[in-house]
Amino acid sequence: MxxxxxxxxxxxxxxxxxxxxxxxxxxxxxxxxxxxxxxxxxxxxxxxxxxxxxxxxxxxxxxxxxxxxxxxxxxxxxxxxxxxxxxxxxxxxxxxxxxxxxxxGSIEPFQQALAVQEEHQAAHAHELKMQLELGLSFPEANRKAYEAIGLESSLDLTSPNNILGFAYLKAVGKLGASVHVxxxxxxxxxxxxxxxxxxxxxxxxxxxxxxxxxxxxxxxxxxxxxxxxxxxxxxxSWEAYFPLLRYLILTRSAEMLRNIQGMEEGLEYRFKKYIAQSTSFQQFLSLIKTKRYTWTRLQRVCVHLLCNTQKPTVGPFLQGAPxxxxxxxxxxxxxxxxxxxxxxxxxxxxxxxxxxxxxxxxxxxxxxxxxxxxxxxxxxxxxxxxxxxxxxxxxx
Missing domain, CATH: 3.40.50 (Rossmann fold)
Known part of the structure; x- marks a missing residue:
C-alpha cells in the first residue's frame, strides 16, 4: 500500500x-x-x-x-x-x-536551502556558536547564522511551518530515510x-x-x-497547571531543578527567584523570559518539570540521531x-x-x-x- x-x-x-x-x-x-x-x-x-x-x-x-x-x-x-x-x-x-x-508552498526553496546549509555546514556552525555566545536565543542565533551563509535568501526561516518543514528535510537526510518529502x-x-x-x-x-x-x-x-x-x-491550559508547577518549584532545591531536561545555564535560579512573586503562568513566564530564553523554550522546560523529565534518564536517547x-x-x-x-x-x-x-x-x-x-x-x-x-x- x-x-x-x-x-x-x-x-x-x-x-x-x-x-x-x-x-x-x-x-x-x-x-x-x-x-x-x-x-x-x-x-x-x-x-x-x-x-x-x-x-x-x-x-x-x-x-x-x-x-x-x-x-x-x-x-x-x-x-x-x-x-x-x-x-x-x-x-x-x-x-x-x-x-x-x-x-x-513549494518544495524547491527547501531543497535549495538544504543544499546551501550542507555546503556551508562548518561556517554555519561557527556563526551559530558566535551568536549564542552573544546571548541570543537559539532560534535567533540560528536565523542569523543562516543569514550569514546566504540561506535566508532562498527560504523564509522566520515562519514557523517553514522552520519545521526545513527540519523535516534535514532529518530525512541525516537519518538516510527513503521518505519523499x-x-x-x-x-x-x-x-x-x-x-x-x-x-x-x-x-x-x-x-x-x-x-x-x-x-x-x-x-x-x-x-x-x-x-x-x-x-x-x-x-x-497552562493556567490550570500553574498551582502544581508553583508547588514543584518552591519545594525543590536549585540542584534538583538543575536535573530537569532543558534546565541549563543557571535557569533554575531564575525559576526559584520569580515563582514566589507570580500569581499566574503568564506572569511567571513574562518575568523569567529574556533575550536568550524564548517563551517556547521556557514552556518546554516547564513541561519537563511538570513531568519530572530527568536529564540522566533521557540524555542517552537524545545523543546522536534519534x-x-x-x-x-x-x-x-x-x-x-x-x-x-x-x-x-x-x-x-x-x-x-x-x-x-x-x-x-x-x-x-x-x-x-x-x-x-x-x-x-x-x-x-x-x-x-x-x-x-x-x-x-x-x-x-
Missing amino acids: HACGLIVEYNPLHNGHVYHIQQAQKLTGCDAMIAIMSGNFTQRGEPAILDKFSRTQAALAAGIDLVVELPFLYAVQHADLFAAGAVSILQALQVDQLVFGSEE DTIKRVQAGYHEQSISGPIASATSIRSAWQDKKKQEVKKAVPDVTLASLETENLH YTPYIRVLGMTKKGQAFLASRKKQLEVPLYTQLKDGMHPIADLELQASDAYYSILAPKTAADARRQEISPPIFT
Missing part, C-alpha cells in the same frame, strides 16, 4: 487540518493516510487543549487511517529533534511520502493569528476564542467532531489496519497497541507524562483517563 505521512499535533483539529489531509491525499494519490501525532504535550511546550485520544478520534473522522504517537521525549523538543523523532517513525513504518503545510501551501490563516476571520483559522486563535467563550466563531472553523469534544471533554524504539498505535481505520498488516513483517522495532509499565524507558516516560497531564482532573476522571493509556487503540 502506498502511504502518505503527516506530522501533526491537531491542537485541536480544525478546518485547515482537514484541508491539509485532503490536499495531501490528492497530491500523492496514496492508499492510506498516516499521522504521526504528538501526545498530551506539544512541541511548543503546552498541554494539548484536548487529550490525545479525543484528537485521535477527530483525526480518524477527518480522513486519517492510522494515528501513531510521537513519543513525549521527542514531541516536546526543539524543531530538529521533534522532526528527527517523527521522521524516524515514518521510516520505520516504510511510509512512502511526507507532506507538510508551509508558508512557502513535499509541501502544500497553508491557506488563509497564519500560524500565530490571534482571531478567527473565516472557515480556516489557526489553532492558536481557536483555543483563544474558545477560552473567551466565543463558541459561534469556533464553530465555523472546526469540524463537528472537534466541536463536540470541546463541549464535552476536560480542557487543558531512533524509534517502538511504534505505538493510538487509532486506526480498517484501511489503517490493512496498512499495518502490509508492513508488519518488515518492521524492525516493536509495534505496541497499548503501553504497560516497564516496556521501555521512553514508554515509561510517556506514562509519566500522561499522569502529569491528567493530574488536574478529579481522581476518578483521571483514573479513567489513565486506563485509556493501557487500553487497545481506537478502531473505526
Whole structure:
C-alpha cells in the first residue's frame, strides 16, 4: 500500500487540518493516510487543549487511517529533534511520502536551502556558536547564522511551518530515510493569528476564542467532531497547571531543578527567584523570559518539570540521531489496519497497541507524562483517563 505521512499535533483539529489531509491525499494519490501525532504535550511546550485520544478520534473522522504517537521525549523538543523523532517513525513504518503545510508552498526553496546549509555546514556552525555566545536565543542565533551563509535568501526561516518543514528535510537526510518529502501551501490563516476571520483559522486563535467563550466563531472553523469534544471533554491550559508547577518549584532545591531536561545555564535560579512573586503562568513566564530564553523554550522546560523529565534518564536517547524504539498505535481505520498488516513483517522495532509499565524507558516516560497531564482532573476522571493509556487503540 502506498502511504502518505503527516506530522501533526491537531491542537485541536480544525478546518485547515482537514484541508491539509485532503490536499495531501490528492497530491500523492496514496492508499492510506498516516499521522504521526504528538501526545498530551506539544512541541511548543503546552498541554494539548484536548487529550490525545479525543484528537485521535477527530483525526480518524477527518480522513486519517492510522494515528501513531510521537513519543513525549521527542514531541516536546526543539524543531530538529521533534522532526528527527517523527521522521524516524515514518521510516520505520516504510511510509512512502511526507507532506507538510508551509508558508512557502513549494518544495524547491527547501531543497535549495538544504543544499546551501550542507555546503556551508562548518561556517554555519561557527556563526551559530558566535551568536549564542552573544546571548541570543537559539532560534535567533540560528536565523542569523543562516543569514550569514546566504540561506535566508532562498527560504523564509522566520515562519514557523517553514522552520519545521526545513527540519523535516534535514532529518530525512541525516537519518538516510527513503521518505519523499513535499509541501502544500497553508491557506488563509497564519500560524500565530490571534482571531478567527473565516472557515480556516489557526489553532492558536481557536483555543483563544474558545477560552473567551466565543463558541459561534469556533464553530465555523472546526469540524463537528472537534466541536463536540470541546463541549464535552476536560480542557487543558497552562493556567490550570500553574498551582502544581508553583508547588514543584518552591519545594525543590536549585540542584534538583538543575536535573530537569532543558534546565541549563543557571535557569533554575531564575525559576526559584520569580515563582514566589507570580500569581499566574503568564506572569511567571513574562518575568523569567529574556533575550536568550524564548517563551517556547521556557514552556518546554516547564513541561519537563511538570513531568519530572530527568536529564540522566533521557540524555542517552537524545545523543546522536534519534531512533524509534517502538511504534505505538493510538487509532486506526480498517484501511489503517490493512496498512499495518502490509508492513508488519518488515518492521524492525516493536509495534505496541497499548503501553504497560516497564516496556521501555521512553514508554515509561510517556506514562509519566500522561499522569502529569491528567493530574488536574478529579481522581476518578483521571483514573479513567489513565486506563485509556493501557487500553487497545481506537478502531473505526
